Amino acid sequence: MSGKILVVDDSEDIREVIEVVLNSEGYEVHTAESGEHALRLLDINHDIDLIILDIMMPGKSGFEICQDIRKATTAPILFLSAKSHIEDKERGLSVGGDDYLLKPFSPIELIARVKALLRRYSVYQGKDQNPKSEIIRIRELLIHPTSGEVWIANRPVSLRHMEYKLLVYLATNRGRILSAQELYESIWQEPFLPVSNNTVVAHIKNLRQQIEHNPKEPRFIITVWGRGYQIV
Structure with a gap:
């Protein structure tokens, strides 16, 4: 499965780890160190298939950036967070997120979440729809x-x-x-x-x-x- 993924995290180490893991699976990865940088990249790249978004970042939080991203794209958003409170998960889903992954995470779990979200997004985009489906x-x-x-x-x-x-x-x-x-x-x-x-x-x-x-x-x-x- 191929696709373009945008990774947004203020930690360079985490961005690099995620990029290496996703590249090994054949994904094209773009990175941003802040939400503002991510929004600028989305203005240029209109075909991003998935966004991996850290919650705790300087400036606007991931929750706030998610709401801005939703004005530009319906691509799935996978939140990353070190916080495991149910309230944070609920807020992430309510502002437009699609899934929630706790830090630290294993490469296997990351890849599984990414593949599941991209598979669902592919169906939503109509790539796997039955052309005879009626309104x-x-x-x-x-x-x-x-x-x-x-x-x-x-x-x-x-x-x-x-x-x-x-x-x-x-x-x-x-x-x-x-x-x-x-x-x-x-x-x-x-x-x-x-x-x-x-x-x-x-x-x-x-x-x-x-x-x-x-x-x-x-x-x-x-x-x-x-x-x-x-x-x-």
Whole structure:
């Protein structure tokens, strides 16, 4: 699997280690020592496939830079952090991140996370879509499986790839109540752990912010307390 990866970390040693590991797997790696530098690189390189972003950096934090990056690209973002608090993971997902890797990390774990995110992003971009897929219509919500486009009330919606996969799964199972465990294991394709529920909750929240007129009173994605979620 090939791809362009941007590594953002204020530690030169960490940037070099990650670059060596990713180069050994055939990835093209670009590096930045700050969030501001990363944003300048993204202005030049519009085809970055993945961003590895440190949280604790001088100037703007990784959380703040993530929000800026989301204005420029939907490419997956893998946060790096020495902090293991659940609140930090939740915040990372809520501001636009896709995964969270603790320092210190092993090269094997890094490569596994990178490959998983790039594989999901490839599907989201339409490279593995079924060309015969039909448009999914739920009232004023339109989902185009072949192009990955989503429209709400004739307005295009920009979703991150995991948000898109979550929406499609909910929409293709319209009317069914889907537990957090089913959603997580079907979409993230990993075993469900207690902390996995926070990932699902954060992505549901982000998705509602994009498609609901009033996210606090959702019309599309409904919470069925104690059981899960459904699109109605």
